[in-house]
Amino acid sequence: QVQLxxxxxxxVQPGGSLRLSxxxxxxxxxxxxxxxxxxxxxKRREFVATITSGGSTNYADSVKGRFTISRDNAKNTxxxxxxxxxxxxxxxxxxxxxxxxxxxxxxxxxTQVTVSS
Numbered sequence: 001q002v003q004l005x006x007x008x009x010x011x012v013q014p015g016g017s018l019r020l021s022x023x024x025x026x027x028x029x030x031x032x033x034x035x036x037x038x039x040x041x042x043k044r045r046e047f048v049a050t051i052t053s054g055g056s057t058n059y060a061d062s063v064k065g066r067f068t069i070s071r072d073n074a075k076n077t078x079x080x081x082x083x084x085x086x087x088x089x090x091x092x093x094x095x096x097x098x099x100x101x102x103x104x105x106x107x108x109x110x111t112q113v114t115v116s117s
């Protein structure tokens with residue numbers, strides 16, 4: 001049974017930092033790319049960052065230079081380090097994996113990040 005469980009969200013002031021975690025289970029984590037998406041109120045879900053099985057990364061322009069995606073294959077966990085947070089980073093953040101052998105797209109339940117003074 002595939003599971004993606006996010007944690008680490010919360011309330012932070014502008015300019016602050018948070019680290020999100022996504023614990024994966026039910027599949028061979030090290031073999032698949034992982035992504036973070038986010039959805040702000042009233043907006044469509046948007047891509048944030050991706051990391052391949054080999055560790056290559058890519059970011060949305062809006063977070064480039066401020067966010068860092070990483071993975072620990074020994075812990076089956078992907079992280080999103082978020083620095084220099086802005087009000088517009090407020091959203092629910094979702095972990096995502098595309099697993100064709102398990103039927104397709106999988107999403108976590110999401111974790112709320114609120115940036116506000």
